[in-house]
Amino acid sequence: MMQHLRVVRSFRLGVKNLMLHPLRSLLTMLGLLFGVGSVIAMLAVGEGASEEALEQIRKLGSRNIILDSVKPAQEEQDTTQQQRVNIYGLLYDDERRINESYPSVVRTVPVKTIRKDGRLGERQKELRIVGTTPDWFRLVRRPLIVGRVITWQDSEEHSAVCLLTEKGARTLLATEHTVGEPIRVGSEVYEVIGIVRSEEGSAGSQTPDLDEDAYIPLSTVRERYGDQDMQRSAGSFQREQVELHHILVEVDRDTRVERTASAIERMLEIFHKKKDYRVRVPLALLKQTEATKRTFNIVLGSIAGISLLVGGIGIMNIMLASVTERTREIGIRRAIGAKQAQIISQFLVETVVLSSVGGLIGIGFGMAVPSVIEYYAGMRTIITGWSILLSLGISVSVGIVFGLYPAYRASRLDPIVALRHE
Amino acid sequence: MIDTRSNPSTVVDTNGPPLVELEDVRKIYQMGTTQVHALAGVSFTFDEGDFLAIMGPSGSGKSTMLNLLGCLDRPTSGRYRLQGVDVGLLDDNALSDLRLRRLGFIFQSFNLIPQLTVQENIELPLYYLGWEAHESAERARELAELVGLGDRVQHRPMELSGGQQQRVAIARSLSNDPAILMADEPTGNLDSATGLQIMELLVSLNREGKTIVMVTHEPDIARFATHRMHMIDGIIDRIEQSEGSEATEGGA
Numbered sequence: 001m002m003q004h005l006r007v008v009r010s011f012r013l014g015v016k017n018l019m020l021h022p023l024r025s026l027l028t029m030l031g032l033l034f035g036v037g038s039v040i041a042m043l044a045v046g047e048g049a050s051e052e053a054l055e056q057i058r059k060l061g062s063r064n065i066i067l068d069s070v071k072p073a074q075e076e077q078d079t080t081q082q083q084r085v086n087i088y089g090l091l092y093d094d095e096r097r098i099n100e101s102y103p104s105v106v107r108t109v110p111v112k113t114i115r116k117d118g119r120l121g122e123r124q125k126e127l128r129i130v131g132t133t134p135d136w137f138r139l140v141r142r143p144l145i146v147g148r149v150i151t152w153q154d155s156e157e158h159s160a161v162c163l164l165t166e167k168g169a170r171t172l173l174a175t176e177h178t179v180g181e182p183i184r185v186g187s188e189v190y191e192v193i194g195i196v197r198s199e200e201g202s203a204g205s206q207t208p209d210l211d212e213d214a215y216i217p218l219s220t221v222r223e224r225y226g227d228q229d230m231q232r233s234a235g236s237f238q239r240e241q242v243e244l245h246h247i248l249v250e251v252d253r254d255t256r257v258e259r260t261a262s263a264i265e266r267m268l269e270i271f272h273k274k275k276d277y278r279v280r281v282p283l284a285l286l287k288q289t290e291a292t293k294r295t296f297n298i299v300l301g302s303i304a305g306i307s308l309l310v311g312g313i314g315i316m317n318i319m320l321a322s323v324t325e326r327t328r329e330i331g332i333r334r335a336i337g338a339k340q341a342q343i344i345s346q347f348l349v350e351t352v353v354l355s356s357v358g359g360l361i362g363i364g365f366g367m368a369v370p371s372v373i374e375y376y377a378g379m380r381t382i383i384t385g386w387s388i389l390l391s392l393g394i395s396v397s398v399g400i401v402f403g404l405y406p407a408y409r410a411s412r413l414d415p416i417v418a419l420r421h422e
Numbered sequence: 423m424i425d426t427r428s429n430p431s432t433v434v435d436t437n438g439p440p441l442v443e444l445e446d447v448r449k450i451y452q453m454g455t456t457q458v459h460a461l462a463g464v465s466f467t468f469d470e471g472d473f474l475a476i477m478g479p480s481g482s483g484k485s486t487m488l489n490l491l492g493c494l495d496r497p498t499s500g501r502y503r504l505q506g507v508d509v510g511l512l513d514d515n516a517l518s519d520l521r522l523r524r525l526g527f528i529f530q531s532f533n534l535i536p537q538l539t540v541q542e543n544i545e546l547p548l549y550y551l552g553w554e555a556h557e558s559a560e561r562a563r564e565l566a567e568l569v570g571l572g573d574r575v576q577h578r579p580m581e582l583s584g585g586q587q588q589r590v591a592i593a594r595s596l597s598n599d600p601a602i603l604m605a606d607e608p609t610g611n612l613d614s615a616t617g618l619q620i621m622e623l624l625v626s627l628n629r630e631g632k633t634i635v636m637v638t639h640e641p642d643i644a645r646f647a648t649h650r651m652h653m654i655d656g657i658i659d660r661i662e663q664s665e666g667s668e669a670t671e672g673g674a
Contacts, residue, residue, distance in 0.1 A: 009555065020537060332533045335494060336547050336594075337522020339515050415494050419533065 010346060014353035017322075028318045029358030031311025032398055035304050036359045036391045040366025042300030043387035045373060046293045048380035053289035059207045060282035063106075064139060065249040065261045066208060067094075069242050072274045085228065088276035089242035097271075098249060098264055104256040109135045111208070111246035112221055114229060118214060119184040120172040120192075127168055127214045129185060131221025137196075139248050140209050147179040147194025155217045162190035165198035167211035183214075188224050190216060208248060257283050308394065311358070312402035319351050319406035330410050331418025340411040347410050351403025352396055359395025363388055439506035440467040441601065441633060442491065447500035449486050449656075460486040462656035463500065468649070470601075473628040475647035476637045483656040485606070488637045492527060492604040493520045505601060522550055526595030530607035532587040534579040540566060540590050541575040547598040558597075565593035569623065585616035592623060596632075603627070605636040609643055621646045 018025045060066065069089030092110065099108045112131040117124055130136075137149045145166060154161050162183055164174055172183070174192065182189050198211035228241045249264065251257045261281045268277055323330070330343060338346075370381035449461040460483045468474055476484045489495040490502060493509055496517070502509045504524065512520065526547075527533075534543045541562045548558035566575050569589035571582075579587050588608060595603055605624065609617030625646050628634050636647060644650050652659040 006549075006552070009549070016537060328533065329535050332535060333546070333550075334518065335492070335521065335527050335533075336550065337518050337520075337525075337598075338550050339518045341515075342550060416489050419529070 010349045011353060013346070014350040017350055018354055018357075024318065025354060025357075028314050028354060029311075029361065031307050031314050032355055032358035032395060033311070033362040033365060035307030035311050035398075036362030036395055037366035037369060038300045038304035038307060039391050039394060040363055040383065040387055041369040041373065041381075042297055042304060043390070044366075044370040044381040044383045045296045045300070045379060047382040047384055047387070048370070048374075049289045049293050049296070051382055052380045053285050056285050057282050060285075061139060061250070062254055062283050063251045063257055064282055065251065065257060065264065066280040066282070067247040067249065067264070067268075068278045068280065069245050070276055070278045071240075072276050085239045085241050087241040088274065090244040090247055090277055091271070092243050094268065094271065094277075095244060095247050097267065098247065101267065102260055102263060104251050104253070104260045106250045106252050107135050107138070108250075109133055109139055109248040110218055110244050111136070111248065112218060112243070113245045114221070114225055116186045118168070118172060120174055120178065120181070123172045125168060125171045125212070127185065128210055128212050129221065129225075130209075130213045130215045131218040132215060133218055136215065136248070139250055140207075142209065143197045145195045145197055146176045147192070149194060149196070150215060150217050155219050158219045158223050159217060160188070160190045160220060161193045161217065163194045163196060163215040164192060165196055165209070165211050165213045167198055168214060169195045171212075185214065185216075186225075190214075208246060254283065257281055308398055312355075312398045315351060315355055315358075315399065316402040316406060318354075319347065319403055320409065322350075323347065323406050323410040326410075327413060327418045327421040330413050331415050331421065334413070334415035335419060343411040344407040347407035348400060348403045351406065352399035355395045355399030355403075356392070359392055359398075362395070363391050366391065439503060441470045441472075441505060443467045443501075443503040445501040445503075447490065447497040447502055449483075449490060449495070450498045459656050461490070461497070464656075464658050465500075466651075466658060466661070468633075470633050471628070471631055473625070473634045473646070473648040474636070475644035475650045476635065476653060477639060477641070477644050477650055478653035478659075479639065481655075482653040484637050484639075484653050486656075487653065488604060488606055488635065491602070491635055492525055493517050522547060523598065524601040526598065526600035526603045528588070528591050528595050528603065528605040528608045530610035532579070532584070532591045532611070534587055534590055534594075536579055538578075539575065540571060540577050540579070540582070543579065543590055544575075544593045544597055546594060551598060561597060562593070565596055566590070568596075569593045583616075584612050585619060588612065588616075588620050589623070592620070592627075596627070601633060603632055603634045605634060607638055608636065609638070609640070614642075617643065 067090055071086070071088055095108050095110045098105060109132055114129045114131075116127060116129050118127040132150075133155055134150050134152055142165075147163070149163060150161065153159075162185070164172070164183075169175075169178070172178075174183075174195065176195075178192050179194060181192055183192050184190075196215075198209060198213065227243050228239055230237050230239055249260070251260045258281060261279055265279045268279070333343060333346075367383055370383060373379055374381050444467070445465050446463050447461055447465070448459065448463050451458045451460055462483075464487070476487055478484045486495070490497060491504075493504065493512075494517075496510050496512070500510075504520065507520065509517070509520070521527075535546070538546070541559065544562035544565050545553075545558045548561060553561075563572065563575055566572050569592055571586060571589055571593070574582060574586065579590065582590065588611075603624075608624065609620055612620060621643060624634055624636070628648070634647075636643075638644050648664050650662045650664075652661070
């Protein structure tokens, strides 16, 4: 109880002494304020980037490789005026070769996508028709809300069945009772066999599935729509032939993902004259994120380090000035009977109060910065509880480290000399 | 009673050791290449209840004497015992503790801490003694009452007159109930009327049994003491006693 009161009293005294020169105290705090602010901002950006990457990887699957068909750039100029078929992209053979060539590949999923209007009763919505195999649902795991997914039997029988995603289904007013009803896609009719949950707002993200997908066996899609598709671009129709829009590859182990990806890329180079494909490795995102994080840490960490150092030196400077100013007071306290240790603790407490208040303001400042970064740089930021604790710890430590010398100086003053000081 | 015989051990002693006992005490300062003998060997004793005025021209060693008696400094050689404790053997910590528990200080320039209130200034020794806040606050108010400033406890020192500030300083010096009150030119910064009031306060404290050691160069002020020690060149010239004015030779 007594000890507790003494601590409270010495803190009160510290605050009181700092309030004697409010402007000076505030200016002294600035360096620390920015330092602590940078620490908070740095950790928030780093944490946000990691979180984002982890979420992406969770969606994409850490053992997956995603191949996309990409329309080659120079091709467009050749075909603007001509009515000819633009052929590019991944081939059925690519899928087969990848599946057969690598022991580390567990399974491959061919994906063909077409945009068509879907119609259920009165309602109509543009859907992305995804022609794929049942393996899709093993790689892109989404909870099934109702019904069943596509089976190998559907594939073999070229069944006219269709699985809707939640959002697409809702737009079409499809409910649990819709299962079994016919849906019209373009001119074809399919039976709705189920509804799966889709990722929210996955429009800009890199997930293979969208929330407007309708899944149909690949064999059925090939049979009914073929490989050619009419695309309307710049006023003229353009015929495109793309066999597969995506191939999803699952690798047996995390550690083999990158090696397998580069092997696949090398093989594709052999069979494709143009670079009409892209290889994406979700796991590589993590590395990219780590790199971003490192850059941010170096930049903000340097700012933080320099600010903390300069701030600490500023605090030390002011405390040394304060010790000189208050030499008389120190003499009085010593004459009355204060021990050296008590003088040290008085000035240390004062320095720690100064640095902690600076740190607290800095934390407020640091919590504001990430939202600015979020707004202008579009990066996700997360302020964690431990980063605030860490910042407080840094503030207190800076106070102790840079307060020690002034406090020591104060304690070593000869009481007789100090009492005579003007 | 004051005794300046060179061998204090011959004093007939019925109540334990004397309050203060100095034995050939020297204080030598090194000033560049020359040595300054601020105290060139002094011996004397005095007892509880005395009011000793140390007088002498500047440079006579009276301030050094006060610093030494006040345990702010240690003798270069010789022996100083305060209530039987050999001060020369103590380290800084123990010296601080001795000041805290047994001594009170009054200074020429009052030496109150400006950012603290009157009450907080009076409480300061109690804070270092570890008293509980409400107890020390109560004692501070009592002491403020005693020196006639009961209505000023929440004022800052700067809001008080010099005489009032010195009263606060006296209250502070009394808060730890010291064995000796050390007063360094307590009236030096006051006009004569106010100085007289302060002296009257000190005299009344002495009458109530408080031992006081005071440094002054004004004979008018020294008059209030029961004993006057005259110092010249670091030695005790003579000690006079008020009643009967029996003078003794200073020991060297």
